[in-house]
Structures are given as structure tokens and as C-alpha cells.
Amino acid sequence: MHRLSAIVARGLRRTYGGTTALDGIDLDVRPGTVRGLLGPNGAGKTTAVRILTTLLRPTGGRAEVAGFDVVTHPRQVRRSIGLVGQHAAVDEQLTGRQNLELFGRLSRLGAKAARARAAELLERVGLDHAGPVSAYSGGMRRRLDLAAGLILAPSVLFLDEPTTGLDPRSRADLWRAVRELAAGGTTVLLTTQYLEEADQLADRITVVDAGRVVAEGTPGELKARLGGERLVVVVRDAERLAQAAAIVGRATSAAPEVDQDTRRVSAGVGTEGVRVLTAALTALSExxxxxxxxxxxxxxxDEVFLDLTGGDAR
Ligand SMILES: Nc1ncnc2c1ncn2[C@@H]1O[C@H](COP(=O)(O)OP(=O)(O)O)[C@@H](O)[C@H]1O
Ligand SMILES: [Mg+2]
Structure with a gap:
């Protein structure tokens, strides 16, 4: 296993009866980085998080978190991690501060330490609302969940679809909180179905589909895999569309796609983007x-994702 990794998985498998939820997943997440586990519904994301957080045993393969094997040393793993699930158990009648103090006490912090930790975390996630949790917005709740997952200052934090169902503003607030955590040295593994979220937050993205890793890389690397840039021209006069397509086709040496409704011609340009664009514009103008x-x-x-998971990218 890789000594420099905060999370390592090798051939991780999990079956439920006849269903294979995880079909041999490998992961290496470096400390202090944010990893996005990106995949559609049913891809196996929650199963992977549950195994890595010791809530579920793998049926094959192995994994280490913070240097400890999740099967043979679950207690050490639990002491090193925080988990924010899709639904955290908070008491609606209590304020956020009271909930966090309670979580602290349940985590065996003394009363004074729990109070101090609650105050620190409320500030960290930008929650100074004094009212009961029942009056919180969705975004405030999710930030409270996040704070609850941080009570024991974990070195590795797992977030399972932390922004599902949030409005854009709340999502942005949560993204900011996650970025600050990562900047402070916490390793974050976050699952998401949102491409933009992985793009915005993750240092590297592991794309999973049907229990397998179908791609891994930085957001930039994943985008580059689809092979270079595309030139897109919108023609003013619909009558000239076919002629424009022929010109773009000659300039790009590629079969252009033509969309009548939007008067759009597009074609791949490989790595010769600027040269091809200039040639195409000159020819159109002439x-x-x-x-x-x-x-x-x-x-x-989105196009990369659809391409990788077998959808039609265009
Ligand atoms: N407790 C379970 N019993 C049976 N099948 C399950 C169970 N949990 C998950 N699955 C199945 O395993 C696959 C992966 O599920 P899950 O890990 O929840 O995916 P994701 O979180 O990516 O949506 C799905 O096909 C799901 O139906
Ligand atoms: Mg899930």
C-alpha cells in the first residue's frame, strides 16, 4: 500500500446478494487533497464511502484510511475520520450550537471542550444563527452537518453527496467551507453526481460507473481526454448554412456537425485551434x-462524462 496516501483501495468489491455494487475499485488519495468520486445514481459511491468509513465490510479487496486497514483496524480508522452523510441526525428543537455541543459530548469531549469546539466550528462554517434547527434553510442544515462531521478534527473527511437538493447559493457556501477545510490540510473525499461540483472542488476526479472506475485524473486531464478543442460557428443567415459547413469542413479537415435550428456549425480542431479558426474565418469572410x-x-x-459512461456526448 502507498505510504503517502490518506486513502488507499485495492480491488475493492462489494456484492449484495446477486448485485455487484463495487466491482474492484482502486483509489489513491494524497493527504490534503480533495478527491471527487463522480458517478450516476447506483454507481456504487455510497457503498464505497460506507466501506471506507468502516460501516460496511467489503466482500473483496482491501482499503486503508489514514494508514489503517478498514477491516482489521476499524476503531483507529473511525478516530481519524469524519463522515457527512446525506441525512445527519440533528435535534430539530435545539440550536445549531446546542447540537454541536451534544455531538461533542457524545464524542467524549468534556463540557468545556465541547463548548469551545462548537463555537469554533460554527464560525468555521459561517453559522451564527441562534434559532432552532427547525428554522434553518437547507443550506444552513448542510453546513451544520458539515460542522458535525468535523467535531473530532478528522484528518480525512467523507462527504456523500453534500449538496444534493441545495439551491445554488447554499451550494456555493458549502463549496467554500470545503475549500477552506482542504486548505487547512484535511483530506476530503466527496461523492457527487454533479460534474460542475467535481470540476469546482476536486483536485482529482475518479469517475465511477456500475461499480468500476472508468476514468481518473484532474478535471483538466479528463477534459483533454476527449481530444482537443471544437470550433463552433453560428451563421447569421440560415440560407448560407450548408456553404458555411463546407468551408468549416475544409478548414478543420473534419466532418462538421450542422444544427439547422441554431444555425450552428461545429467541428473538432485537434490542437490546431487558433490556426484553424483563423483559416475558417478568412474563408467565410471571402x-x-x-x-x-x-x-x-x-x-x-458533461461531454467527457457522457462519453466515458457510454452516453452520447453530443
Ligand atoms: N443494502 C443494499 N442491498 C442491495 N443492493 C444495494 C444495497 N445498497 C446498494 N445497493 C445496490 O448497489 C448499487 C450501488 O449503490 P450505491 O452505492 O448506493 O450507489 P450510489 O451511491 O452511487 O448511488 C446499486 O445498484 C444499488 O441498488
Ligand atoms: Mg449514494
Missing amino acids: AGIEAEDVTLRRPTL
């Missing part, structure tokens, strides 16, 4: 075809 919009863009993570 033919008297007016472009309403011209862009050169990398594939989005």
Missing part, C-alpha cells in the same frame, strides 16, 4: 458569409 458568433472551446466535463 465567401461573404457573416458569422454571428465564433467560439473555440474545450469539451465540457
